[in-house]
Amino acid sequence: MIAASSREEPAFASVDAVRFRAIMRNPVSSVAIVATGECGNRAGCTVTAVCSLSDSPPSLLVCLNRQSTARQAVIDNRRFTVNYLDESQQGDADLLAGRLGMQGEGKFSPERWETGPNGLPCLRGALAVLVCELADVTEFGSHSIFYGEIREAMVHDQARPLLYGQGRYLTASIG
Numbered sequence: 546m547i548a549a550s551s552r553e554e555p556a557f558a559s560v561d562a563v564r565f566r567a568i569m570r571n572p573v574s575s576v577a578i579v580a581t582g583e584c585g586n587r588a589g590c591t592v593t594a595v596c597s598l599s600d601s602p603p604s605l606l607v608c609l610n611r612q613s614t615a616r617q618a619v620i621d622n623r624r625f626t627v628n629y630l631d632e633s634q635q636g637d638a639d640l641l642a643g644r645l646g647m648q649g650e651g652k653f654s655p656e657r658w659e660t661g662p663n664g665l666p667c668l669r670g671a672l673a674v675l676v677c678e679l680a681d682v683t684e685f686g687s688h689s690i691f692y693g694e695i696r697e698a699m700v701h702d703q704a705r706p707l708l709y710g711q712g713r714y715l716t717a718s719i720g
Contacts (some may be wrong), residue, residue, distance in 0.1 A: 563587055564673060571710060571712075573711075573715060575595070575707070575708060576592075576593055576638050576709050576714070577628055578590070579607055579615055580590055580667075580668070581618045581624060581665060582663070583665070584621055584653075587626040587652075588615045588619075591641045594608035594609075594658050604676070604680065606690055607627065607693060608689070609688060609689050610689075611684070611687055611688060612687075618688050623679045624663050625665065626665045626676055627663065627675040627677060627693070628667060628673075629675075629706065630707040631671060632704075634670065634671070661674065662676045667699070671699075672700070672704040673700045673701070675693075675695050675697075676698065677695050678694050679693060680694045703708055
């Protein structure tokens with residue numbers, strides 16, 4: 546016999562933008578930085594809205610707010626990297642999210658970033674870096690959905706992922 550939970554089930558209610566953002570802070574997601582541009586003209590932002598799309602061709606979806614400066618830069622450059630963060634890179638996530646007040650190229654210090662394939666910015670020590678070519682863009686609501694075909698990738702097998710859930714950064718004990 547299954548014991549009944551002592552918690553009361555919540556009631557359904559309508560969803561506006563504020564409630565939607567509060568709800569979406571609860572599921573746990575990987576934290577990544579989307580970056581584009583060559584040295585001296587780079588742009589990027591922190592995201593949790595990245596997911597695999599297909600293995601033939603290897604591709605993914607990335608959702609960027611239309612207000613993000615990185616959005617137009619990805620469209621203009623037609624290439625970008627998705628840098629999945631290691632648990633030690635919370636500061637990089639905050640920096641590219643705009644929480645530390647730096648703008649533009651100032652977010653890409655040479656100590657933290659290197660130039661990768663096609664001159665694209667790649668975060669040193671990242672869990673994985675995927676080098677993508679923009680295949681298509683769809684506009685929906687407040688965001689642009691980028692379809693990226695993965696051309697090259699680098700993975701650090703020993704790294705541990707930085708996660709975001711319940712409105713804060715989390716780490717995972719894996720294996």
